[in-house]
Amino acid sequence: MGWQRQKHGPSLQQAIEEAIEAITGLEIRLHTAGRTDAGVHALAMRAHFDLETDLTPFRIMEGINARLRPQPVAILGCEIVDEEWHARFSCVGRRYMYKITNRRAPLTLDKGQSWLVSPSLDTDAMHDAAQCLVGQHDFTTFRSVQCQAKSPIKTLDSISVTRFGEEIEVEVAARSFLHHQVRSFVGCLKMVGVGKWSAADLKDALEAKDRDALGFNAPPDGLYFVEAIYPDSDTE
Numbered sequence: 155m156g157w158q159r160q161k162h163g164p165s166l167q168q169a170i171e172e173a174i175e176a177i178t179g180l181e182i183r184l185h186t187a188g189r190t191d192a193g194v195h196a197l198a199m200r201a202h203f204d205l206e207t208d209l210t211p212f213r214i215m216e217g218i219n220a221r222l223r224p225q226p227v228a229i230l231g232c233e234i235v236d237e238e239w240h241a242r243f244s245c246v247g248r249r250y251m252y253k254i255t256n257r258r259a260p261l262t263l264d265k266g267q268s269w270l271v272s273p274s275l276d277t278d279a280m281h282d283a284a285q286c287l288v289g290q291h292d293f294t295t296f297r298s299v300q301c302q303a304k305s306p307i308k309t310l311d312s313i314s315v316t317r318f319g320e321e322i323e324v325e326v327a328a329r330s331f332l333h334h335q336v337r338s339f340v341g342c343l344k345m346v347g348v349g350k351w352s353a354a355d356l357k358d359a360l361e362a363k364d365r366d367a368l369g370f371n372a373p374p375d376g377l378y379f380v381e382a383i384y385p386d387s388d389t390e
Contacts, residue, residue, distance in 0.1 A: 155192045156189065156190045156191045156192045156193075156194060157186060157188070157189045157190045157196075157199070158189050159171075163192075166190075166196075166199075166227055167184055167186070169222060169225055169227055170184055170201070170218065170222070170227065170229075171183065171184055172221070173217075173218045173221035173222050174203065174205075174214075174218060176217075176221045177209075177214070177217035177218065177221065178205060178207060178209075180205070182203045182204075182205065183203065184201045184202070184203050185201060185202050185203070185240060185241045185242055186199060186200065186201040186241050186242060187199060187200040187201065187241050187242055187245045187248065187382035188242075188245075188248055188331075188379055188382065190377075190379055191333075191334075191374050191377075192374065193266070193373070193374030193375055193377075194374045194377045194378070194379070195267065195377065195378045195379070196378065196379040197251075197378050197379065197380050197381075198230065198379070198380065198381055198382070199379055199382065200241045200245070200382040200384075201241050202235065202239065202240065202241040211232040211233050211234060212232065214232050215229045215231070215232035218232075239384075239386075241382070244384055244385070245382050245383065245384060246329060246383055246384060246385055247311070247327060247328070247329055247381075247382075247383035248327070248328060248329070248330060248331065248379070248381070248382055248383065249325065249326070249327045249379075249380040249381040249383070250325070250326050250327075250331070250336045250377060250378065250379055250380060251323055251324065251325050251326075251377075251378045251380045252269070252323070252324040252325075252326075252336060252337070252340045252372065252376045252377050252378070253267070253268045253269070253321065253322070253323055253376040253377075253378065254268065254269050254270075254271050254275070254321070254322040254323075254324070254340075254344075254376055255268040255269065255270050255271070255320055255321060255322075256271050256272075256274065256275050256317075256320050256321075256322055257270070257272070257320045258272045266375050267375060267376070268321075268375060268376045269340075269372055269373055269375055269376035271344060271347075273348045274348075275322060275344065275347030275348060276346075276347050276348075276349070277315050277316070277317040277322055277347065279346055279347060279349075279353070280315040280324075280343045280344075280346050280347045281314060281315035281316075282353060283343065283346045283351075283352070283353035283356045283357075284313045284314075284315060284324075284339070284343055284356075285313070286353065286356060286357045286360060287310050287313055287339065287356075287360060288310050288311070288312060288313060289309065289310065290307065290308070290309040291307070291308070291309075291310070291360060292306050292307050292363045293306050293307070293308050293310075293332055293335060293360070294306040294363040294364060294365065295338070295359050295360055295362055295363060295364055295365060295367050295368050296332065296334070296335045296338035296339055296342075296360075296368065297332040297333065297334065297335060297338070297365065298332070298333040298334035298338075299365060300333060301332050301333035301334070302333065303330075303332050303333070306332060306363070308328060308329075308330065308331065308332060308335070309328060309329065310326065310327075310328045311327040311328050311329075312325075312326070312327045313325070313326045313327075313339070315343065324336075324339070324340050324343065325380075326339065334371055336377060337371045337372045337373075337374065337377060338368055338371055338372075340372035340376070340377075341368070341369050341370040341371045341372040342356055342359060342368065342369040342370075343356070344369075344372065345369045345370075350369075351369065
């Protein structure tokens with residue numbers, strides 16, 4: 155059900171916290187760089203927890219991974235950080251990637267891990283249109299009605315649309331994002347790609363500051379949390 159603990163289904167947070175409790179005997183709370191919705195993936199997420207132990211970081215990582223099997227979750231690295239370091243509040247940037255497969259044939263190996271779009275997409279038009287989103291804006295149009303952020307104003311550092319054969323990657327970077335912001339971007343860019351929207355239409359949707367002006371949300375299948383960025387390269 156995504157990263158955060160949920161009453162109605164399993165989550166990454168619950169799985170990892172229960173694994174830590176199994177090897178330490180202690181109830182631990184994880185703090186993370188970001189949250190993901192149900193169906194969204196993460197190539198690399200950063201999280202931290204506080205623990206007094208004689209176990210080395212390597213042994214903790216090995217123990218957590220042993221308890222996580224066979225769930226599709228794995229700890230890639232574990233280290234001791236300064237007490238002032240916080241996975242969420244020390245993070246100065248986040249990157250997401252959205253994967254589209256642009257072909258008529260159904261997905262097989264990538265089912266659930268990419269968004270299948272059959273009509274041919276004009277990725278140059280999508281990329282050019284997307285540049286109006288860069289900078290500081292009121293992103294109300296691209297914000298879920300369930301978003302808990304205090305303000306719809308965010309600064310988008312970059313967005314790009316690149317084709318690799320039948321695979322298309324939309325990469326976005328910012329300090330932080332609104333709930334559904336990236337999926338809303340991609341849904342509207344798809345409309346540009348098939349010719350239903352122009353670059354001006356996307357800009358109008360942005361300037362409307364109205365959720366009703368949104369084209370639609372892309373499904374969660376193709377969204378990946380790629381990287382959490384920190385000032386100290388040693389903890390990147």
